[in-house]
Amino acid sequence: MKLKDIIVTILGACAMLGATFTVASAAPLNSGPGSASCELNSNLFVDTSCTLEAITPHRLWQSNNPDGSDAVWVSYANTGIGGDTLAPTSKGDWVMKITETFHIGPNGGSIQMKVWADDTAGIYLNGNLMAAPQFGQNVCADKPVGCEPDEFYFLDELLSAGTHTIEIYGYQVGTGKTVDSNPFGVLYAGSITGEVPAPPALTLFGLAGLGLLARRRAAAQR
Ligand SMILES: [Ca+2]
Ligand SMILES: [Ca+2]
DSSP, X not given: OOHHHHHHHHHHHHHHHHHHOEEEEEEEOOOOTTOSEEXXXXXXXXXXXXXXXXXXXXXXXXXXXXXXXXXXXXXXXXXXXXXXXXXXXXXXXXXXXXXXXXXXXXXXXXXXXXXXXXXXXXXXXXXXXXXXOOOOBXXXXXXXXXXXXXXXXXXXXXXXXXXXXXXXXXXXXXXXXXXXXXXOEEEEXXXXXXXXXXXXXXXXXXXXHHHHHHHHHHHHHO
């Protein structure tokens, strides 16, 4: 085969590769220290700044690392068991808002994520209410979104290409006056799937490799 034919063949192969050269991905989306942006309700706090930290869960809560994930219970302060901060009871108003933002590639994708909260949470996807907070009490909320293992809300949605936002509003409903009798926190564990274009560097690397191969073959035929 002549060098010109080899190059034409390689370019053809590259064009085919380019047409299908996408990489499937599944990115975890788990609660953890500093894992997402958060803010506090200005109705309850003078300083609304917030950084997520890990807290110790109550023995009746869903345990950390649900479904083998890295997810752990988080809060704006040590409002968990043995903690030093009693989250204010909000009675119908949220305490802490967590925001997760992510991007889906041109072929679309999906999200599967479980959410727990003490005492309950409101969950929005792109501004649309997906789960309303529950103010009935029986070990935190009496139904999802609550804190016990079977009281998670399961966010399971197809996603179009572009930027998406999940907002989780945590509520403190219990009337206990100590941190240990009325802890507060949020836990979420899941993943985002979708297809994103291969990094340009990978495509260039592939082209360079094929070019080198063509030169070697051409040299061998001389
Ligand atoms: Ca409950
Ligand atoms: Ca509580």
